[in-house]
Amino acid sequence: MAMRVELVKEAETEADVRYRFQAEGGAVRHLVLDKGTETIAPVDGVRDGVFRGAASALARSWVGSGVAPERLVHQS
Numbered sequence: 001m002a003m004r005v006e007l008v009k010e011a012e013t014e015a016d017v018r019y020r021f022q023a024e025g026g027a028v029r030h031l032v033l034d035k036g037t038e039t040i041a042p043v044d045g046v047r048d049g050v051f052r053g054a055a056s057a058l059a060r061s062w063v064g065s066g067v068a069p070e071r072l073v074h075q076s
Contacts, residue, residue, distance in 0.1 A: 004075045007058060008020045010030070012068055016033060016034050017032070017068040019032075023053075029044055030043040040058055040059060057072050
């Protein structure tokens with residue numbers, strides 16, 4: 001089954017970046033990228049396929065550029 005997840009940056013500090021993410025037709029959720037440890041965690045603690053898709057897209061972008069993008073889309 002195909003999945004499309006959209007991430008939108010909501011806030012950024014020197015320490016972290018907060019994103020809103022959502023699969024098509026799914027609930028709005030949030031994740032946080034910790035810049036210091038380069039880890040990504042879901043605010044709700046649920047590490048399901050939607051979170052993993054969002055986190056992997058963000059991780060690839062962050063590691064590749066060191067910049068937190070304003071918006072990302074992950075499709076699988």
